[in-house]
Amino acid sequence: MALLSVHNASAAPWGKPLLSDINFTLSAGSILSILGPNGAGKSTLLHSLAGGIALSEGQILLQDRPVLEWPRLARARAIAMLSQQSTLNFPFLVEEVIQLGRHPHQSGQAEDQRVIEEVMQLTDTLSLRQRLYTQLSGGERQRVQLARVLAQLWRAQDSDVRLLLLDEPTTGLDLEHQQLLINSVRQLSAQGCAVVMVAHDFNLAARLSQHILVLEAGHQSYYGRPAEVFSESMFRDVFKVEVVLGKHPVQGSPMVVQL
Amino acid sequence: MNSSAKKVILLLCCLLPLSAIIAIGSGAVSLSASAIFKGMQSWWHNEPSQAGLIIMQIRLPRVLLAGLVGAILATSGAAMQGLFRNPLADPSLIGVTAGASLGASLVIVSVGMGLQGFSAITLVSAGAFVGGLLAVILVYRLASSANGTSVATMLLAGIAITALTGAIGNLLEFHADSEVLRRISLWRMGGLDGADLTRLAFAAVICLFVLGTLPLFAVQLNALLLGESEARYLGINVERSKALLVVIVAIGVGASVALAGSIAFVGLVVPHIMRMITGPDHRSLLPASALAGALLLIVADMLARVVIAPTELPVGIVTALIGVPFFISLLRQRSHYGMQ
Numbered sequence: 001m002a003l004l005s006v007h008n009a010s011a012a013p014w015g016k017p018l019l020s021d022i023n024f025t026l027s028a029g030s031i032l033s034i035l036g037p038n039g040a041g042k043s044t045l046l047h048s049l050a051g052g053i054a055l056s057e058g059q060i061l062l063q064d065r066p067v068l069e070w071p072r073l074a075r076a077r078a079i080a081m082l083s084q085q086s087t088l089n090f091p092f093l094v095e096e097v098i099q100l101g102r103h104p105h106q107s108g109q110a111e112d113q114r115v116i117e118e119v120m121q122l123t124d125t126l127s128l129r130q131r132l133y134t135q136l137s138g139g140e141r142q143r144v145q146l147a148r149v150l151a152q153l154w155r156a157q158d159s160d161v162r163l164l165l166l167d168e169p170t171t172g173l174d175l176e177h178q179q180l181l182i183n184s185v186r187q188l189s190a191q192g193c194a195v196v197m198v199a200h201d202f203n204l205a206a207r208l209s210q211h212i213l214v215l216e217a218g219h220q221s222y223y224g225r226p227a228e229v230f231s232e233s234m235f236r237d238v239f240k241v242e243v244v245l246g247k248h249p250v251q252g253s254p255m256v257v258q259l
Numbered sequence: 260m261n262s263s264a265k266k267v268i269l270l271l272c273c274l275l276p277l278s279a280i281i282a283i284g285s286g287a288v289s290l291s292a293s294a295i296f297k298g299m300q301s302w303w304h305n306e307p308s309q310a311g312l313i314i315m316q317i318r319l320p321r322v323l324l325a326g327l328v329g330a331i332l333a334t335s336g337a338a339m340q341g342l343f344r345n346p347l348a349d350p351s352l353i354g355v356t357a358g359a360s361l362g363a364s365l366v367i368v369s370v371g372m373g374l375q376g377f378s379a380i381t382l383v384s385a386g387a388f389v390g391g392l393l394a395v396i397l398v399y400r401l402a403s404s405a406n407g408t409s410v411a412t413m414l415l416a417g418i419a420i421t422a423l424t425g426a427i428g429n430l431l432e433f434h435a436d437s438e439v440l441r442r443i444s445l446w447r448m449g450g451l452d453g454a455d456l457t458r459l460a461f462a463a464v465i466c467l468f469v470l471g472t473l474p475l476f477a478v479q480l481n482a483l484l485l486g487e488s489e490a491r492y493l494g495i496n497v498e499r500s501k502a503l504l505v506v507i508v509a510i511g512v513g514a515s516v517a518l519a520g521s522i523a524f525v526g527l528v529v530p531h532i533m534r535m536i537t538g539p540d541h542r543s544l545l546p547a548s549a550l551a552g553a554l555l556l557i558v559a560d561m562l563a564r565v566v567i568a569p570t571e572l573p574v575g576i577v578t579a580l581i582g583v584p585f586f587i588s589l590l591r592q593r594s595h596y597g598m599q
Contacts, residue, residue: 052488076494087344087486090539100482104494152493 003028003161003194004049008058011048017056018044019218024211028161031185031195033205036215037239042198043084045215046165049196050081063161074159076104080152081165086145091132094125094144101151105158115154116147122184123147124177139172150184153193162193170201182208202256206230207248214238230254264543267536271550278554279326282561283318287569290314320454325560325574326553327462328451328515329525331469333552335511336526337533337544338473339395341480342504343402343413346534349527350512353413354420355394356523359509359516361424362390364443368431381461388513394420395505451519451560451574458518465514470549472507476500477541484539522575524582525552531585555581 002025009022018041026032034042047053049060051067060067062078070078080101088097098120102112120126123143128136133144146169153162164185170178185208189195199205205212206226214222214229216238222229235243235256242259284290290298290310298310332350339348339355350356366386370379397420402413432440479500482490491497515522533547556574559581563572 047488050488050492052491072496073494076492079492081489081492083486083489086489088484089344090346090484090534092481092484092539096481096538096540097485100485100493103478103482 002026002061003063004163004196005061006049006058007061009045009048009055009060010057011044011053012056013044013053017218019048022058022213022215022220024213024220024223026163026194026196026211028192028194029189030211031189031197031209032211032213033209034196034198034213034215035200035202035205039217040215041218042215043167044218046081046167046196046198049163050079050165051075052081062163073104076152077159078161079163079165080149082146082149082167082169084167084171086141088133091134093129094131094133094136095120095129097133097144098125098147098151101148104152105155107155107158111155112151115151119147119150119154119184122150122180122187124180137172139174139177142169142172143177146181146184150188153188156191156193162188164188164193164195166195166197168198168200170199170204178204202230203248203253206253206255207251226254230256261538261540261543264537264540264547267533268543268547268550271547271554275326275550275554275557278557278561279322282322282325282557283314285561285565286313286318288313320456320459321451321560322557324454324459324462324518325451325556327459327466328519328522329529329552329554329556330549331462331466331511331515331552332522332525332556333529333548334469334473334545335508335515336552337530337541337548338476338480338504339508339526340530341484341539341541342501342508343399344484344486345413346531347527348413349524350391350508351521351523352527353394353398353417354424355391355398355509355512356516356521357417357421357424358394359387359391359513360521361428362386362388362393362513363517364428364431365390367443368435368439384461384465384514384517386513387517388510390424391513391516392506392509394424395509399505452571461514462518465511469507469511470546473504474542474545476504477545480504480541481539520573520575522556523579524586525556525578528578528582528585529555 004026006022006024009019010017011019022045024032034045036042044053048055049067051070054068062070067075095116098116099112102115105112120129123146125143125147128140128144133141136144149164153164169181173181185195197209209226211224212222212226212229213220214234221238222234230245232243232245235241244257244259246255246257248255280292280295283295284292294310295314298308298314301308302311302315336349339350340346363383363386366383370382398413398416401416432443435443479490479495482493482495483497487497529552530544530548533544533551537543537547559577560574563574563577566572
């Protein structure tokens, strides 16, 4: 059964249509990457999935129930979203920011603390815990926000369905921390959490995800497995670049080299 | 709540009664702590004494009113800064106080001389509340976008509202007869010298309301600092929290304007200092601000009474003298606060 299903979804939050006729389904534990040029509607799609933007047409069903009809707290236990940029400019401690991720849960302070230690370990933020968020670098902030979002979805027993939404999660991360991110995403998906990720790194998307959705000016122009979607003509049509496609030497997933 | 925040709150709880005793003791007639105690004792036993009269009729109501108004203003300021996600949001800077002043003036002019006592204060406060509420809503609408609030727009909107309400206020005064004019200008100068039981009771009710309701939104305010959509994805009912917060703050600021005129900068300076000490977590920031706001206004009012005694300065002048240098230093270090 599909955990998330999107039927004919269209959205026009500010009058102008930003998304039209999006269709896909996502099963528990699978990872979908959304690719597309700037302004194609990738973030709008993520916000719609999270219930932050109402659709003008169509439906987004999380476990057969429209996502906007979920009770607020139950939805917050089921869906967590890492946004592109955070507006936090008050000097919270790193640990306090991550603790906010446990707000929808009533799992008790000791359990929350255990979750927080685990996600801090995974995102390599343990050494930052007593630092002020406002004094961190861009990549460090990204890791803290990632830890907060992971803390929100961490325990399988908190919700029957779990959906993690990531908007360009690797922005500002060095290679080591990109790998940590990949590990955490894989770990969550292995426990049945579905993941939708907006990415600009094609190779990362191909390595990590079972399905790829390509958005172009709000339309869904390609959808399928990475090997089906990635083609030289697709990159020429959508991204206006010439590429050579190869194979990942270890994992066998498609690899893209820009000419 | 972390341990340093607890210590700060405990310290403020000790300093507050101390400052109240010093403030009761100082003035045209200085009273020692034991004299204060004796005076209160004799008043309690209905024995006439000069000290008892001074304390119970003049100083104690005034000190209590200063504390209540200070607590209301500082807590409202802290909540407003959280709501705007901006440490510069102060009721007096963004036109809320000016809007409340105009609302109160309108009530004074239209009701005229008819009302006295509790009903007069309630009516004037209602006018101030409506004026303040309209101003908050206008500023919030103008300054908010998906990416948070813009400081520049917020301050410019505040200037516009202050100018507009000033012009309308002048127009009112131009047409008012001399008795109403006197009442408006007396009221506008504000100050805490009019403290009596009626005002005190009203201030206590509003203070209990503001201090009782705003801390219920502490977690919501914390989450809102992440951004509105982030707060929504954490399961916060953002629209409802915002609307209720705006109304509570408008009630608090409106009432304090009606009680004591416009007292600038308490709502800006106090939450700021407290945030530096306890951190931005509203669960400790709101109570700490309430205590420190009460402390600051009690001390400022005491200074206003004694600096050039027997003449009294309006307390707003003292808070502005403390607040403006602080505000300028904030502007100079604005990059620390992530402001553009």
